[in-house]
Amino acid sequence: MEKRRRKFQGVVNILSFNRHFYSIGLIGLGFVVLSQYLFTYNHSLKWFLVIAFTYGLVAPLVVSAYVYDFSRYYDFNWIDKLNLRESVGSKIVNMNAGFDETSYILKEKFQESNLQVFDFYDEMKHTEQAIKIARKVSSVYPNTNIINTSKIPLEDTCVDFLFLLSAAHEIRSNKEKITFFKECSRVLKNSGKILVVEHLRDVPNFLAFSIGFTHFFSKKTWKNVFEKANLKLKEEIKFTPFVSVFVLENNNKN
Template identity: 60%
Template sequence: MVANRKKFQGVLNILSFNRHFYVIGFLILVTLITIITNLKLPNLFLWFVIGVFAYGLVTPLLVSAYVYDFSGYYSFKWLQPHINNNASVKKIVNINAGFDETSFIIKNKFPTSEIKVFDFYDKKQHTEPAIVRARKVTTTYPNTQQITTNKIPLKDKSTDLVFLLSAAHEIRCNKEKQVFLTECKRICKEDGKIIMVEHLRDIPNFLAFSVGFTHFFSKKTWKDTLLKSGFTKIEEVKFTPFMSVFTCNN
């Protein structure tokens, strides 16, 4: 399995996994245009409605193309400032929520490291259509292990680096997030760290995804949850205006 991604793979994934939103949005737009036309409302109102829907449907795709296809997210160059020495990283854990695009890339970046991959997807709780569709096309890293969010099957202080890449927000309950992140802290060595990448519920993501930004959590929510999970050093750095990299140390 190669780690190279196809051109525009990120935005095509977003469009494919969330196609139900686009179908519904298009049908609503057609319905509104029909109503406005039949009522003979002013053309200005018609173009306003078309503009609003076009913005809501197109902007998320443009932002997703920027973040996932053109920003270098999958090149992992953004990671280097957070890692002092790649050679010192012996054991890595990468945890996903049922869709894994990063484990093979991480292995390429850390060829001498031991990598364990865990998937906390729960079909009873994680029922969003986008996740279900993503799981059908994802490539599973060898020996990926299914886990629950309250138990990572590793010894205390056994891991140098834990990756949570656009995954932790799928845990919707704050209490469950705290339990999960406490487990992540437990398996980290004294000098180990967690690298968590997330969209935030903030102004840039509201402008990008409109009401869809509620699928994410605020910076305050993440920091409060991380502090309650026992982390004492939490650093947040923006990677593009739309994503944040949280580095968490014991």
């Protein structure tokens, strides 16, 4: 069964999953506008606050539309540049944190492969409000296996390609991230690759998401996690200025 994304679904997702943030932002903006009738204060300050609130509300929507609706990210044609050689029976794993927009698309793209999907979301550890909301509307790929980040129920060195598409940052603890990526390393073939797609805690994402960029992690943090998990960063590809694709291999690759 193929799942097609709706037009502007990226923007709709941002609004839906972060409605608590937008509610607070709109209340704040409304207070700034109305306060001029209740208090006397500098007009420059008033306009600064109006612009700041408006920017904080609008910029994430514009960037999300650019990245997820107009850049053709979900066509997954960018994967072709990574030279992932599929063969009949290749084993592909797609990991998610309870919100899955990609498994049906991956299955369509890698039709000769055996795709397994794992959901590592733990409501006691992964406490972000947005992901809790997203889980309520997410489609579930058939036979998705619910797992713990400390154990992937697969044999050693059996996976050709492992995908973590905008999912790994939901693991907030660095210790847990390292444990999880050690498991990813364990199940990965010596010839296999892990693809990690993430926004970073950097200047472009600060300009896009303001304080919301703290939901992401820095490149330095990710490199430290990969290194401690015995994974080698083969290359980093920028998909738009806001998204990085990390291509990982096992350090013990022959």
